[in-house]
Amino acid sequence: MIDALPEKGVASDQILAELRELRGADLPTHGGRLFAYVYDPALEGLDDLTRAAHAGSAHVNGLDPTAFPSLLAMENALVGAAAKLLGGTPETVGSVTSGGTESLILAVKAARDAYPAISEPRLVIPATAHAAFAKAAHYLRVALDVVPVEGLRADPRAMAAAITPDTVLVAASAPSYAHGVVDPVAEIAAIAAERGVRFHVDACFGGWILPYLRRLGADLPDFDLSVPGVTSISVDLHKYAYAPKGVSILLHRDQALRLPQYFAYADWPGYPMINPGIASTRSGGPIAAAFATLRGIGDAGYLELARKTRESVAVLAAAVTATDGVRLYAPAETSVVCLAADTAAVTETVASDTAASDTADTASASASGGVDLFVLADELAARGWHTQLQMAYAGLPPTIHLTVTAAVHATAPAFAADLADAVAATRAKGPVELPPLPPLTPETITPALIASLAEGLGLRGGDFTRMAAVNSVLNAAPPALREALLTGFLSLLQRP
Numbered sequence: 001m002i003d004a005l006p007e008k009g010v011a012s013d014q015i016l017a018e019l020r021e022l023r024g025a026d027l028p029t030h031g032g033r034l035f036a037y038v039y040d041p042a043l044e045g046l047d048d049l050t051r052a053a054h055a056g057s058a059h060v061n062g063l064d065p066t067a068f069p070s071l072l073a074m075e076n077a078l079v080g081a082a083a084k085l086l087g088g089t090p091e092t093v094g095s096v097t098s099g100g101t102e103s104l105i106l107a108v109k110a111a112r113d114a115y116p117a118i119s120e121p122r123l124v125i126p127a128t129a130h131a132a133f134a135k136a137a138h139y140l141r142v143a144l145d146v147v148p149v150e151g152l153r154a155d156p157r158a159m160a161a162a163i164t165p166d167t168v169l170v171a172a173s174a175p176s177y178a179h180g181v182v183d184p185v186a187e188i189a190a191i192a193a194e195r196g197v198r199f200h201v202d203a204c205f206g207g208w209i210l211p212y213l214r215r216l217g218a219d220l221p222d223f224d225l226s227v228p229g230v231t232s233i234s235v236d237l238h239k240y241a242y243a244p245k246g247v248s249i250l251l252h253r254d255q256a257l258r259l260p261q262y263f264a265y266a267d268w269p270g271y272p273m274i275n276p277g278i279a280s281t282r283s284g285g286p287i288a289a290a291f292a293t294l295r296g297i298g299d300a301g302y303l304e305l306a307r308k309t310r311e312s313v314a315v316l317a318a319a320v321t322a323t324d325g326v327r328l329y330a331p332a333e334t335s336v337v338c339l340a341a342d343t344a345a346v347t348e349t350v351a352s353d354t355a356a357s358d359t360a361d362t363a364s365a366s367a368s369g370g371v372d373l374f375v376l377a378d379e380l381a382a383r384g385w386h387t388q389l390q391m392a393y394a395g396l397p398p399t400i401h402l403t404v405t406a407a408v409h410a411t412a413p414a415f416a417a418d419l420a421d422a423v424a425a426t427r428a429k430g431p432v433e434l435p436p437l438p439p440l441t442p443e444t445i446t447p448a449l450i451a452s453l454a455e456g457l458g459l460r461g462g463d464f465t466r467m468a469a470v471n472s473v474l475n476a477a478p479p480a481l482r483e484a485l486l487t488g489f490l491s492l493l494q495r496p
């Protein structure tokens with residue numbers, strides 16, 4: 001471990017060399033071969049621009065916009081751009097947040113605090129909504145009503161049935177992260193409006209690409225503030241706006257809807273604290289970098305990036321369709337390619353309460369038919385394609401998720417051959433064989449047990465390149481056990 005507090009300060013050159021070495025262990029953020037976590041437009045010079053912009057505002061504090069009007073101006077410009085792109089009107093207002101999770105927490109907070117008389121507030125979401133809603137509900141003590149979906153999309157009738165007098169917010173995705181499909185926003189919005197409930201559209205993932213895909217002719221439904229009944233919408237600039245990490249936007253239809261989002265406190269001897277978001281002190285770096293990114297790329301630039309992404313999605317989806325042993329699990333209608341093993345059961349309904357037996361069934365179904373998806377993910381990684389596994393859930397089989405960005409345009413043509421090769425290698429290897437495991441329940445997990453499991457599953461020394469065994473164990477576990485295992489494992493990693 002490197003000493004972060006050496007006796008005497010170290011020379012800059014050496015520190016930068018150390019940082020380069022550390023970064024060398026990371027997955028590649030550029031090059032179009034990492035299909036999660038990063039969004040790469042592959043634009044010459046953009047990194048230099050955003051680096052300079054970030055550095056120039058890194059020490060500026062968003063705590064007080066009257067002290068640092070530069071940030072107020074940039075934030076208002078970012079919110080204005082998002083409003084223009086997402087069906088806003090002159091009444092539209094918004095906030096810059098640190099990411100999608102914060103945007104969703106604030107949307108839920110604003111809704112909760114808009115109805116102070118409701119003592120046990122509830123949030124209605126489709127089962128495919130992002131996990132950040134569960135986090136928001138947990139942090140804010142709002143009860144979560146998870147509604148089963150129909151063919152991977154929110155089911156408006158089931159959503160309507162889940163609304164109660166205590167419901168403070170209904171939400172849907174445009175598109176969902178896991179499958180990249182757009183929920184029927186207009187139908188749900190009509191129901192929410194009729195019932196007088198706020199309706200948030202989570203466009204964190206796709207909000208900056210859907211408008212351009214539509215301009216390019218993609219057949220996608222209305223999803224933004226132009227739809228009556230949508231009261232707020234979120235879009236992450238650090239996703240398809242290609243800004244460096246740390247920036248998302250939460251838009252509200254008007255100021256009255258936003259007011260309960262603020263936290264204000266003047267009842268102490270220090271400065272009155274008035275915050276639109278969770279953090280108080282906030283770096284201007286990510287905001288300036290996002291501002292520079294939007295102005296550097298421009299509307300025409302984003303249209304071109306969306307065109308490249310759309311073409312790449314088509315190429316990758318065709319590769320999946322053409323490969324025996326895997327299939328597209330969801331229609332590749334936006335910027336996600338989601339694939340499953342050919343043998344995986346086609347299940348159209350996601351139940352909200354996962355029975356452990358469902359999970360076990362789908363796990364064995366995927367392992368018995370030739371292509372073990374967990375081995376396949378490792379084989380793809382060994383060939384330089386880093387994908388994201390999604391575990392079996394409530395009757396859905398495990399899937400492999402690919403977030404496609406413009407940088408993939410250069411690499412997509414090479415994917416089909418490597419996918420076929422990886423599938424062949426996966427077949428040859430057969431499903432993972434697990435070491436004997438003790439009976440596991442969330443209650444019996446201890447740090448020592450996690451350490452011995454990690455050892456047994458080959459996770460020694462921080463080598464995360466062969467994850468099939470680990471993923472198979474997690475996949476076979478019900479969600480509560482997955483949570484306990486992963487929490488224990490992260491806790492093992494995250495210590496000096």
Ligand SMILES: *Cc1c(COP(=O)(O)O)cnc(C)c1O
Nearest residue numbers: 099100101130132177202204205
């Ligand atoms: C990424 C994402 C989020 C959470 O965003 P973070 O920036 O990771 O906090 C929420 N919803 C959707 C649909 C997302 O794709």
